[in-house]
Amino acid sequence: MTALDKILYTGKTHTVGGREGRARSDDGQLDIALSPPGSGRPGTNPEQLFAAGWSACFEGAMTLAARKLRIPFPKNAAVDAEVDLGMIGEGYLLQARLTVSLPGLGPEQAQMIVDEAHRTCPYSKATRGNIGVELRIGN
Structure with missing residues (x-):
C-alpha cells in the first residue's frame, strides 16, 4: 500500500x-x-453503494476539471453510474459505465472535462486497469 x-x-x-x-x-x-x-x-447492495460513491466523486472531479480548464460548469450536471457484477469462469468481477450530462456544453468541452476528471478522480484511479470502464457523454 x-x-x-x-x-x-x-x-x-x-x-x-x-x-x-x-x-x-x-x-x-x-x-x-x-x-x-x-x-x-x-x-x-455493494454495487449500488459503489455506483453512488463513484458518481458523486466523479462529479466533484468534473467540477475541479472545469475550473482548471476554465470552462463554466453547468449547475445541473449529473452522473449516472452503472456497476455490473458478473463472472468470468468461476471468478466474480465488476465492470462499470458512467454516463455524464453536462447541459449547455459542446461535445469538445464536455469531453475535455470528462477526460480530466477520469484522470484525477480517486475512484477512477482505483479502478483503472482493474475493471472495464466505459465513459459516455449523454444529454
Missing part, C-alpha cells in the same frame, strides 16, 4: 452479515440494510 502524504478523510464502517446484513458508519450518518441484488428484500 502506498503511504499518503496527507490523509484528508477516513470513512469508517462496520458491516455484519455481508450481502444480507447491515452496514453502519462510525459517525452514524450511514446505517443501511444490505440485501443481495434482485432478492426483493429491503436494503441496498
